[in-house]
Amino acid sequence: xxxxxxxxxxxxxxxxxxxxxxxxxxxxxxxxxxxxxxxxxxxxxxxxxxxxxxxxxxxxxxxxxxxxxxxxxxxxxxxxxxxxxxxxxxxxxxxxxxxxxx
Amino acid sequence: xxxxxxxxxxxxxxxxxxxxxxxxxxxxxxxxxxxxxxxxxxxxxxxxxxxxxxxxxxxxxxxxxxxxxxxxxxxxxxxxxxxxxxxxxxxxxxxxxxxxxxxxxxxxxxxxxxxxxxxxxxxxxxxxxxxxxxxxxxxxxxxxxxxxxxxxxxxxxxxxxxxxxxxxxxxxxxxxxxxxxxxxxxxxxxxxxxxxxxxxxxxxxxxxxxxxxxxxxxxxxxxxxxxxxxxxxxxxxxxxxxxxxxxxxxxxxxxxxxxxxxxxxxxxxxxxxxxxxxxxxxxxxxxxxxxxxxxxxxxxxxxxxxxxxxxxxxxxxxxxxxxxxxxxxxxxxxxxxxxxxxxxxxxxxxxxxxxxxxxxxxxxxxxxxxxxxxxxxxxx
Numbered sequence: 001x002x003x004x005x006x007x008x009x010x011x012x013x014x015x016x017x018x019x020x021x022x023x024x025x026x027x028x029x030x031x032x033x034x035x036x037x038x039x040x041x042x043x044x045x046x047x048x049x050x051x052x053x054x055x056x057x058x059x060x061x062x063x064x065x066x067x068x069x070x071x072x073x074x075x076x077x078x079x080x081x082x083x084x085x086x087x088x089x090x091x092x093x094x095x096x097x098x099x100x101x102x
Numbered sequence: 103x104x105x106x107x108x109x110x111x112x113x114x115x116x117x118x119x120x121x122x123x124x125x126x127x128x129x130x131x132x133x134x135x136x137x138x139x140x141x142x143x144x145x146x147x148x149x150x151x152x153x154x155x156x157x158x159x160x161x162x163x164x165x166x167x168x169x170x171x172x173x174x175x176x177x178x179x180x181x182x183x184x185x186x187x188x189x190x191x192x193x194x195x196x197x198x199x200x201x202x203x204x205x206x207x208x209x210x211x212x213x214x215x216x217x218x219x220x221x222x223x224x225x226x227x228x229x230x231x232x233x234x235x236x237x238x239x240x241x242x243x244x245x246x247x248x249x250x251x252x253x254x255x256x257x258x259x260x261x262x263x264x265x266x267x268x269x270x271x272x273x274x275x276x277x278x279x280x281x282x283x284x285x286x287x288x289x290x291x292x293x294x295x296x297x298x299x300x301x302x303x304x305x306x307x308x309x310x311x312x313x314x315x316x317x318x319x320x321x322x323x324x325x326x327x328x329x330x331x332x333x334x335x336x337x338x339x340x341x342x343x344x345x346x347x348x349x350x351x352x353x354x355x356x357x358x359x360x361x362x363x364x365x366x367x368x369x370x371x372x373x374x375x376x377x378x379x380x381x382x383x384x385x386x387x388x389x390x391x392x393x394x395x396x397x398x399x400x401x402x403x404x405x406x407x408x409x410x411x412x413x414x415x416x417x418x419x420x421x422x423x424x425x426x427x428x429x430x431x432x433x434x435x436x437x438x439x440x441x442x443x444x445x446x447x448x449x450x451x452x453x454x455x456x457x458x459x460x461x462x463x464x465x466x467x468x469x470x471x472x473x474x475x476x477x478x479x480x481x482x
Contacts (some may be wrong), residue, residue, distance in 0.1 A: 008254045013263065014223075014262060014263055015223050015262065015263030015291075017195055017199060017223065021169070021171060022169075023167075023168065023169030024121065024169060028171060028222070030171055030172060030199040032223075032263050032265055032291065032292055033170065033172075033201070033222040033224075033265070033292070033339070034199065035123055035171055042437045047463075072337050086334045087334070088263075088334075088337075090168050
């Protein structure tokens with residue numbers, strides 16, 4: 001399995017939105033003609049997919065927020081984002097220094 | 103008499119239905135195209151009876167509060183409404199995901215940019231054919247195909263996700279591979295291959311539209327193969343042709359279960375063809391709040407769940423999978439909206455349905471009765 005480049009910055013594709021569904025008390029990922037129900041772990045990752053944070057920053061933040069081994073989080077995040085990338089739900093941008101803050 | 107004391111206070115102890123996920127907002131029935139299978143009713147709403155802007159904004163707010171997540175801004179041609187951008191901005195404000203369902207004729211690049219700026223999430227564009235000749239003939243609009251191509255390219259240039267919608271029937275079913283190629287070439291992420299569904303206009307035109315059984319099964323194979331080949335590149339969703347099916351389609355995933363439809367004049371329907379069923383009492387957003395309609399309108403409760411089902415459906419292990427199939431089709435073919443959908447092989451009318459399809463499919467070239475406002479007879 002090829003791992004994603006950890007300096008890449010994931011972003012939800014245009015046409016995909018993460019929001020809290022008040023009526024049903026859950027988080028949903030809205031995509032063209034689709035409503036996805038991410039599990040709690042996926043929600044924590046998706047909340048950090050903002051087009052600014054890189055994959056490694058997301059992993060760092062999750063590792064400090066949850067007492068789980070960093071390597072395991074890195075593996076989970078990689079597999080999760082790779083799957084969303086294949087479905088066209090997430091896009092990855094390679095960034096050069098300085099771009100991340102814009 | 104076997105009298106049992108029953109509390110009178112609860113004549114119908116019906117659990118509240120879950121909230122709907124999607125709402126089809128038919129903003130107008132006006133449209134430059136005249137497709138003979140249009141899903142709008144034969145008796146089209148005129149501009150004078152359309153809801154005004156403020157009423158639509160209220161309906162969108164009520165929809166969001168009710169639990170609707172996605173709104174499909176449709177028609178007719180929704181861009182015929184000059185207040186479309188205002189509606190999109192409002193939907194975004196109240197958290198609704200917005201999908202524009204357009205024919206892409208008469209939509210300028212400036213208009214598309216305004217729609218994009220307003221925050222539209224996704225655009226679905228129809229193609230009546232994979233070539234200009236077929237698109238222009240089926241839509242009865244010369245030059246429609248070229249305009250659609252231009253709109254598709256503009257949508258992608260703006261970075262918006264694009265779905266191509268192609269309704270297939272006898273005149274274009276052979277073009278399914280070309281539709282898929284077209285979607286790829288235009289950069290669409292998704293294509294709908296929707297076999298024409300025979301209600302309203304399409305029922306009128308069934309003799310001109312119905313494909314043969316061989317064509318339908320070939321089409322299913324083509325879609326299956328393309329789906330596997332293009333996984334991760336293009337999502338292919340298919341609406342099945344049920345006249346040749348063994349099981350009925352789970353129409354709307356169940357009546358009044360996941361979605362609702364608001365007509366240009368404000369009537370709220372469980373599905374867009376529901377008005378073909380006589381005797382149903384449809385409530386209007388002018389008089390009722392959307393939640394009240396969803397929970398209490400007799401039209402929504404008429405075929406909700408499984409209680410209404412005939413024994414044939416009620417005893418079937420697929421009753422909560424097919425939800426009894428389609429009520430409008432039961433009406434159209436069996437003359438009874440509460441009958442088993444004749445598309446089901448268990449229906450006593452199944453052979454009759456198949457015979458209708460085969461007879462229509464053998465009809466050769468039949469002229470279309472194009473969708474239009476039916477002009478009242480002034481001859482007097």
